[in-house]
């Protein structure tokens with residue numbers, strides 16, 4: 073029995089990598105999937121692949137830095153399929169900048185995409201879920217970069233830390249409406265954020281001795297939006313091959 077039968081899911085940044093894998097997996101589990109991305113060609117390719125495999129999907133072109141586009145997207149998805157059950161706040165960009173290199177504008181853009189967009193999407197989606205009367209599930213995507221400092225990516229590391237506590241507050245504020253909110257924490261999955269190509273030489277340090285793949289994250293997201301995780305709320309699930317369990321410098 074498909075686990076998301078008749079449900080409707082929004083996945084942001086679903087044009088490639090982790091979001092793409094989640095869109096395909098959720099569709100294979102019976103959900104109608106809104107493939108939300110800024111890049112029309114990427115979104116179209118994912119939507120076409122899902123449709124060709126017999127699933128239900130539609131592209132929604134949206135710049136998540138724009139609140140009016142977020143509101144329109146949520147409204148259009150609910151109109152298209154008559155309900156909204158699931159939101160995955162997957163979209164992100166990184167800055168890869170040092171404190172002394174980053175401009176205010178670059179900082180603001182990373183925060184707009186990585187932290188403000190998940191808040192706004194959650195706000196509009198939760199209202200739609202509440203109107204539907206069936207509750208819902210939201211999964212945010214943080215990063216091990218939200219737990220540790222890095223020599224680069226000053227804005228990304230700060231924004232991803234914000235995503236973790238945003239998850240907790242959302243979980244508390246939306247619990248009365250039967251909306252469960254959780255967060256996944258990836259480390260070095262597929263391509264680096266913002267890059268097309270998978271780099272097989274990318275150095276990884278974890279307990280599985282392999283780089284993560286987008287499907288690893290998609291499976292964890294599926295768990296968090298399915299009834300199998302009914303008693304799990306406001307938490308973060310590390311999907312990092314055990315990387316965060318390793319004490320730096322330990323022997």
Ligand SMILES: NC(=O)c1ccc[n+]([C@@H]2O[C@H](COP(=O)([O-])OP(=O)(O)OC[C@H]3O[C@@H](n4cnc5c(N)ncnc54)[C@H](O)[C@@H]3O)[C@@H](O)[C@H]2O)c1
Pocket residue numbers: 084085086087088089090091108109110111114134135136137161162163164165185213214215216217257258259260261262263264265266267
């Ligand atoms: N890839 C990793 O190694 C890794 C590690 C830790 C955390 N993560 C997190 O996982 C999530 C997905 O990462 P990924 O590597 O698959 O990302 P990616 O860069 O491969 O894909 C992101 C997608 O978001 C879209 N996008 C970018 N800006 C947008 C905007 N303003 N509006 C709408 N769409 C926009 C892009 O077109 C792209 O299709 C992110 O939250 C990221 O921080 C990834």
